[in-house]
Amino acid sequence: MEILPGIHQLKLPFPLQPEELAVNAYLIRGDRGCLLVDTGWNINQAYSAMERQLREIGLGFADISLILITHFHPDHYGLAGRLVQASGARVALHRIEKDFIDSRYMNMDGLLDQTADILRANGVPEKDLPRLQKASLGVRQYVAPVSPEVALEGGEVIGQGPYRFEVLWTPGHSPGHVCLLERTAKILISGDHVLPATFPNVGLHSQSGRDPLPNYLRSLQAIEALDVDLVLPAHEHVFSGLAPRIGQILRHHEERKAAILDALGAGPQTAYEVSLRIPWIVHGVTLSYDQLQALDRRLAVMSTMAHLEPLCTEGAAARAQRNGVTVYSLPGAR
């Protein structure tokens, strides 16, 4: 689908999971090759879907000269290795995430150990640990890793045909997430930072940085006032109304914080125990923690941690260590 002259949305399927995991990549024509933003998963269906959609606009893989990955999650980066082989394109990723590619997708033992340590220290029962620790290994098969050549910082300008895309560093959903802003065309390629229907997950883990939720809220506020007519997200559909959508996301996190404080009213408890007391929304359905799949359980505990830590910083909650486990409480509670 051509969104503006020379800017195409490519729909890349993920047939094994709900619709939400289908990815929108964006292809922007240029005088010296095309810019591809995000790649989809490393599955044959996505590869051939991209090949077919390129052919429909008279292009092939060899026309891609730069692949910019908005962030290192497997649905955005998964196909990068195969696309580099087919195109010879360079891959650009934020510096922070470029440094994590090896531990996340190539030599993963250290990351698995860190994940288990974090979950254990936040109250996940020992019997549940192996399943939660290894829950993301399944997606590894949908990633063809490649070392990115280009490290982004934010602030770069990429000239592409008549367009000038500014790289905006928007940490939060992931530590090196970037968006692309075209001020004249008034479009924002938003990756997973802002989606029209889903609230992007924000979790605290060994590759998230210390303050993922405060970073995320700041990154939303930083783009709230941009003069943008059209948002091009990596999932779901193109939409207008950036500021109202950001307002909804900010309110959502206020509600989550309120629910967590409410749960703490029951007494001191771990992030895992808080996760048992609050509702979870997965693909639009509200579930209890016990109804979640292993990976969603892990994301739930890490999301609760991401909300609890800033509550401690604000003084709305308190943190203590008991036998190597972090316990949260309302201030003054014992």
Ligand SMILES: [Zn+2]
């Ligand atoms: Zn993501």
Ligand SMILES: [Zn+2]
């Ligand atoms: Zn995504």
